[in-house]
Amino acid sequence: MFSLEGLTAMIQNWLAANFNPTMILVLQCVIVILLAITLFAVLGLVLVLMERKVAAHIQIRLGPNRVGPGGMFQTVADTLKLIMKEGLTPDKADKLLFNLAPFVVMMVGMLLLAPIAFAKNFQIWDLNIGVLYISSISSLSVIGILMAGWASNNKYSLLGAMRSGAQIVSYELSAGFAVLSIIVFTGSLQITDIINSQENGWWLFKGHIPAIISFVIFIIAVTAETNRAPFDLAEAESELTAGFHTEYSGMRFALFFLAEYINIFIVCAIGATLFLGGWMPLHIGHWEGFNHLMDYIPSSVWFMGKTFFLIFLIMWFRWTFPRLRVDQLLNLEWKYLLPISLFNLLLATVIAIYGWHF
Amino acid sequence: MGAISLIALLVAAIAFSAGGILVGKILVKGSSNPQKGQAYECGIPTDTSPWHQFNVGYYLFALLFLIFDVELVFLYPWAVVVKKIGIVALIEIIVFIFILFMGFLYAHKKGALKWN
Numbered sequence: 096m097f098s099l100e101g102l103t104a105m106i107q108n109w110l111a112a113n114f115n116p117t118m119i120l121v122l123q124c125v126i127v128i129l130l131a132i133t134l135f136a137v138l139g140l141v142l143v144l145m146e147r148k149v150a151a152h153i154q155i156r157l158g159p160n161r162v163g164p165g166g167m168f169q170t171v172a173d174t175l176k177l178i179m180k181e182g183l184t185p186d187k188a189d190k191l192l193f194n195l196a197p198f199v200v201m202m203v204g205m206l207l208l209a210p211i212a213f214a215k216n217f218q219i220w221d222l223n224i225g226v227l228y229i230s231s232i233s234s235l236s237v238i239g240i241l242m243a244g245w246a247s248n249n250k251y252s253l254l255g256a257m258r259s260g261a262q263i264v265s266y267e268l269s270a271g272f273a274v275l276s277i278i279v280f281t282g283s284l285q286i287t288d289i290i291n292s293q294e295n296g297w298w299l300f301k302g303h304i305p306a307i308i309s310f311v312i313f314i315i316a317v318t319a320e321t322n323r324a325p326f327d328l329a330e331a332e333s334e335l336t337a338g339f340h341t342e343y344s345g346m347r348f349a350l351f352f353l354a355e356y357i358n359i360f361i362v363c364a365i366g367a368t369l370f371l372g373g374w375m376p377l378h379i380g381h382w383e384g385f386n387h388l389m390d391y392i393p394s395s396v397w398f399m400g401k402t403f404f405l406i407f408l409i410m411w412f413r414w415t416f417p418r419l420r421v422d423q424l425l426n427l428e429w430k431y432l433l434p435i436s437l438f439n440l441l442l443a444t445v446i447a448i449y450g451w452h453f
Numbered sequence: 454m455g456a457i458s459l460i461a462l463l464v465a466a467i468a469f470s471a472g473g474i475l476v477g478k479i480l481v482k483g484s485s486n487p488q489k490g491q492a493y494e495c496g497i498p499t500d501t502s503p504w505h506q507f508n509v510g511y512y513l514f515a516l517l518f519l520i521f522d523v524e525l526v527f528l529y530p531w532a533v534v535v536k537k538i539g540i541v542a543l544i545e546i547i548v549f550i551f552i553l554f555m556g557f558l559y560a561h562k563k564g565a566l567k568w569n
Binding site: 120123124125127128131132135177178179180181182183184185186187188197198201202204205206208209219220222226227230234245247248249250251252253254257260261264265267268271272275278279282283284336341342345346347349350421422425426429430433434437440441444445447448 | 454455456457458459460461462463464465466467468469470471473474476477478480481483489490491492493494495502503504507508510511514515517518521522525528529532533534535536537539540542543546547550554557561566567568
């Protein structure tokens with residue numbers, strides 16, 4: 096049966112039997128590097144195609160259907176095209192920052208992979224401050240965007256970067272508060288503990304109203320944080336051409352494009368972990384038979400299923416809601432989401448202290 | 454794996470990005486043309502540098518963000534232990550959030566949250 100659970104243990108045992116400790120560490124690093132690069136490449140290819148297919152489905156058209164069966168290899172062709180494009184740097188740009196920005200954005204995306212549990216026992220580093228680590232690293236992504244916008248020496252880029260910066264830092268707050276209300280329930284920042292605490296039900300169902308409010312706020316906030324429509328005025332193509340990456344071309348543009356989709360994947364994975372139980376199968380209270388049946392589905396399938404469901408939700412938003420204006424966007428965050436999430440946190444605390452959750 | 458995995462991931466990020474850019478550099482010949490180095494402005498020649506003053510509104514929001522983000526960081530350790538401490542922690546955090554909320558209302562009253 097397809098399962099990742101035993102794989103890590105098998106590799107660990109094999110390494111321990113054949114090599115000395117230093118060599119094991121080096122080999123582990125090599126495995127992590129190879130896996131991370133493969134994951135990035137595959138995710139980029141899959142998510143871009145998924146975006147176009149979902150868009151096509153919602154607009155009742157076919158979408159990409161020429162390259163490969165059902166347009167499956169369309170993104171591969173696009174990537175090849177982007178590799179063959181010339182990477183221009185504007186004469187007046189700040190060359191160092193301009194070239195550094197795509198690296199920063201990619202590094203943030205890669206580092207965020209570390210605490211995510213892709214399946215049972217399949218995690219790069221299960222550090223005890225997992226959630227804090229995620230929120231601190233993900234706030235670095237705004238630096239890459241501001242760097243790109245500033246260094247381009249282009250008005251569209253600068254405006255796009257400023258908008259995007261204001262938007263990301265604002266929505267980070269309510270995302271943080273939404274995450275905190277789950278931490279109050281679990282009492283641990285470690286990803287494994289959070290997932291194990293959902294063994295008899297996911298927090299979305301167990302945590303009553305505050306968990307549901309948190310989930311809604313989290314989804315809105317991460318949609319804004321990843322600069323997705325309806326909050327995509329950082330790259331509102333009708334006003335700013337492409338926002339902060341207007342001046343980027345060729346592979347550097349491809350890196351920004353990829354990083355955007357990777358970020359969507361990562362925030363959805365975090366949402367799935369905190370609210371929908373990560374790799375934990377759907378368990379309902381004391382329905383032993385049902386729970387047992389659900390355990391037959393491998394944990395990696397559960398995790399990917401939940402993550403891709405959230406990704407689909409975010410892609411769906413794009414074709415449902417019109418784009419907000421910049422003042423509406425900031426109003427929504429500062430006048431509605433932030434106060435609501437503050438009081439929601441208090442509500443969650445009351446429920447957690449009195450043990451009213453299931 | 455421990456903290457070394459972060460170094461491995463950083464190496465992966467640099468290898469991935471640098472690899473892509475290098476392959477592009479090797480494959481593409483490219484041509485030189487003075488127009489290519491111009492900043493994009495919908496086709497018309499570039500006029501004035503964008504590196505000058507811009508709306509102060511962004512700065513205000515950055516300041517507000519800083520205040521609330523520090524609050525958020527303070528709340529993380531609290532959230533971990535709140536279940537063990539119980540009702541005292543709840544009262545403490547109500548006081549904490551109340552004071553911050555007053556500051557928030559003050560900023561709101563002063564018009565810091567208004568976009569012009």
